[in-house]
Amino acid sequence: MSDGGSPAVPADSVLRVRQSAQLRIGTARIGVMVAGPRHGVPTARLLVRADDGRHAQSDVEVGQRVGLFDEGELELVGVEGGRDPKEKSAVLVRHVPHRP
Numbered sequence: 001m002s003d004g005g006s007p008a009v010p011a012d013s014v015l016r017v018r019q020s021a022q023l024r025i026g027t028a029r030i031g032v033m034v035a036g037p038r039h040g041v042p043t044a045r046l047l048v049r050a051d052d053g054r055h056a057q058s059d060v061e062v063g064q065r066v067g068l069f070d071e072g073e074l075e076l077v078g079v080e081g082g083r084d085p086k087e088k089s090a091v092l093v094r095h096v097p098h099r100p
């Protein structure tokens with residue numbers, strides 16, 4: 001288990017996170033604020049917050065990475081619509097830990 005009580009995220013695993021949901025990786029919480037095409041490009045607006053109060057908001061296109069402060073980076077692998085009419089959009093992300 002990670003510090004926040006969430007299951008540990010295996011490195012290089014691709015995870016699906018719905019819009020308005022949060023993912024915890026170590027001391028970083030990642031919120032998916034918006035997910036969908038922007039000017040025809042699959043994009044997500046992510047809010048990254050560290051337990052020590054640091055935070056950053058980023059608009060990320062598929063293939064780009066966002067820093068997770070002391071927890072490495074998060075790569076946006078894909079953006080997809082909801083699986084049914086009531087479900088919100090989601091992102092596919094991969095955790096890239098710091099390499100020693």
